Amino acid sequence: MREIFEAELKQVGDDLAEMSRLVESAVNRAGQALLTADLQLAQSVIGDDHTIDALERELDERCVLLLAQQQPVATDLRVVVSALRMSATLERMGDLARHIAQVARGRYPGRAIEPSLHRTFEQMHDAAVRVARRTTTLLTTRDLTVAANIERDDDLLDKLHQDTFSALLDGTWTGTPQETVDVTLVGRYYERFGDHGVSIAKRVTYLVTGEFADDRGAPRAPRARPPDPPPGAPARPAQTTVARPDLRTGHGRAGGVGPVSGPGSRPPRRPRQRPRGRGSGRPS
Amino acid sequence: MREIFEAELKQVGDDLAEMSRLVESAVNRAGQALLTADLQLAQSVIGDDHTIDALERELDERCVLLLAQQQPVATDLRVVVSALRMSATLERMGDLARHIAQVARGRYPGRAIEPSLHRTFEQMHDAAVRVARRTTTLLTTRDLTVAANIERDDDLLDKLHQDTFSALLDGTWTGTPQETVDVTLVGRYYERFGDHGVSIAKRVTYLVTGEFADDRGAPRAPRARPPDPPPGAPARPAQTTVARPDLRTGHGRAGGVGPVSGPGSRPPRRPRQRPRGRGSGRPS
Numbered sequence: 001m002r003e004i005f006e007a008e009l010k011q012v013g014d015d016l017a018e019m020s021r022l023v024e025s026a027v028n029r030a031g032q033a034l035l036t037a038d039l040q041l042a043q044s045v046i047g048d049d050h051t052i053d054a055l056e057r058e059l060d061e062r063c064v065l066l067l068a069q070q071q072p073v074a075t076d077l078r079v080v081v082s083a084l085r086m087s088a089t090l091e092r093m094g095d096l097a098r099h100i101a102q103v104a105r106g107r108y109p110g111r112a113i114e115p116s117l118h119r120t121f122e123q124m125h126d127a128a129v130r131v132a133r134r135t136t137t138l139l140t141t142r143d144l145t146v147a148a149n150i151e152r153d154d155d156l157l158d159k160l161h162q163d164t165f166s167a168l169l170d171g172t173w174t175g176t177p178q179e180t181v182d183v184t185l186v187g188r189y190y191e192r193f194g195d196h197g198v199s200i201a202k203r204v205t206y207l208v209t210g211e212f213a214d215d216r217g218a219p220r221a222p223r224a225r226p227p228d229p230p231p232g233a234p235a236r237p238a239q240t241t242v243a244r245p246d247l248r249t250g251h252g253r254a255g256g257v258g259p260v261s262g263p264g265s266r267p268p269r270r271p272r273q274r275p276r277g278r279g280s281g282r283p284s
Numbered sequence: 285m286r287e288i289f290e291a292e293l294k295q296v297g298d299d300l301a302e303m304s305r306l307v308e309s310a311v312n313r314a315g316q317a318l319l320t321a322d323l324q325l326a327q328s329v330i331g332d333d334h335t336i337d338a339l340e341r342e343l344d345e346r347c348v349l350l351l352a353q354q355q356p357v358a359t360d361l362r363v364v365v366s367a368l369r370m371s372a373t374l375e376r377m378g379d380l381a382r383h384i385a386q387v388a389r390g391r392y393p394g395r396a397i398e399p400s401l402h403r404t405f406e407q408m409h410d411a412a413v414r415v416a417r418r419t420t421t422l423l424t425t426r427d428l429t430v431a432a433n434i435e436r437d438d439d440l441l442d443k444l445h446q447d448t449f450s451a452l453l454d455g456t457w458t459g460t461p462q463e464t465v466d467v468t469l470v471g472r473y474y475e476r477f478g479d480h481g482v483s484i485a486k487r488v489t490y491l492v493t494g495e496f497a498d499d500r501g502a503p504r505a506p507r508a509r510p511p512d513p514p515p516g517a518p519a520r521p522a523q524t525t526v527a528r529p530d531l532r533t534g535h536g537r538a539g540g541v542g543p544v545s546g547p548g549s550r551p552p553r554r555p556r557q558r559p560r561g562r563g564s565g566r567p568s
Contacts, residue, residue: 064365073352084365085368088372165465168462168465169462184468
């Protein structure tokens with residue numbers, strides 16, 4: 001049974017990595033299409049998005065079957081539930097790449113990005129491609145230094161996003177309403193793309209270290225207990241523990257999503273402090 | 285065991301409905317704050333969002349414990365997995381309400397929405413509040429006529445969103461860049477809010493009818509099979525069926541998320557056809 005379970009879990013990990021590779025390709029082509037007004041490239045991103053969507057559905061069905069057939073507990077269960085969450089996040093990243101491509105297509109043969117902001121969006125493109133590439137690496141290696149680099153790229157995306165607002169709102173902007181709309185939306189798409197990368201980085205970090213922080217840097221709430229049974233119901237069975245991963249035993253890691261390459265003795269990291277309300281897409 | 289399971293599943297349903305009520309309150313206050321430049325109301329939405337986030341975490345932990353302790357299969361398993369998905373969607377709807385409130389706060393004592401678009405955003409506000417209210421009703425009654433009404437409200441939100449682009453881009457717009465940015469972002473937040481409502485409507489419809497359509501109206505891909513076991517592994521156990529809900533027996537519905545009030549003999553509905561690429565936030 002354990003061999004079957006590990007083979008199935010490995011397939012889930014492979015599917016996640018494959019989704020991430022497709023997202024990386026999509027966001028890379030979308031940004032190039034945007035910056036160079038390449039209609040064919042934009043069309044290819046828009047046309048390919050269904051592949052990512054299909055992979056998400058397959059992966060979800062695989063996870064549900066895995067839950068039904070193998071009934072995992074403890075760390076194994078958390079790995080499967082995390083995979084369900086990460087597949088939804090990757091699907092959304094694919095959508096954002098498609099939205100960027102749609103803006104490029106909508107302005108063709110013109111360029112969506114006004115020349116004075118070309119360099120800023122070039123940097124956003126580079127950072128987003130790095131986020132996607134590192135997400136693939138993180139999913140296949142679980143190397144937490146990669147997770148930290150994703151967070152740094154996301155910080156850069158946030159900073160560049162603020163730069164776009166500064167350019168629009170400093171009183172010198174002479175772009176058309178269409179150009180203003182495009183900068184606003186594409187900036188938002190890149191900013192969200194980075195947020196989703198961080199979401200995956202946090203989930204993988206949690207699987208490796210057992211620590212999870214939400215977007216405001218606060219530790220997760222204590223685990224909720226199920227409600228008391230109604231009067232007259234049979235006594236509750238012995239508590240089933242849903243364990244956080246244990247680095248000392250490494251339990252659940254060998255069978256996890258992708259091989260583990262990080263040092264087993266790495267101490268848990270402190271969650272990064274985040275200012276409240278980040279990701280709102282609004283200049284403060 | 286069954287009584288415990290149903291009590292725990294009922295608690296999951298109650299938590300989802302509670303999240304939805306909080307989202308309804310948040311989006312209602314956020315829109316009022318936006319339209320009337322009410323700083324205190326905006327602050328209250330921003331300050332309360334952590335309650336929705338905390339409820340999501342609690343609900344997720346409850347679902348993971350439920351999977352570990354009760355190891356549900358068939359429809360019960362799909363109900364729990366759907367609850368995990370819907371809690372993430374509701375949390376995101378709360379974030380969008382917070383973003384709207386942040387725009388209102390950022391422009392105070394001014395108004396974010398330029399007067400010529402006040403009526404359009406008033407209608408978006410009304411539609412979004414209806415989406416949230418109907419989501420609560422749907423989660424507590426599973427009445428599929430409510431799901432259809434959510435889709436209609438979302439169509440209206442999409443249409444109003446297009447109206448905002450028309451106003452910005454028809455050559456008569458004289459708003460400042462800040463006003464253009466605000467209309468673009470707030471319009472996008474409302475449009476996404478509607479999409480999330482539809483996502484929940486589709487999930488509940490799936491739980492009731494067994495039919496699920498993605499955003500492009502295509503039926504879901506056939507269920508994936510787990511990979512073959514590696515050579516030398518023990519033979520695979522008898523296939524565990526992960527059933528779609530069966531309306532003839534009603535299995536899994538009585539123990540589902542909230543009571544079922546819809547007629548048990550309602551035939552499965554055809555998924556609504558959706559144009560490809562909707563929700564991109566871009567005028568075509």
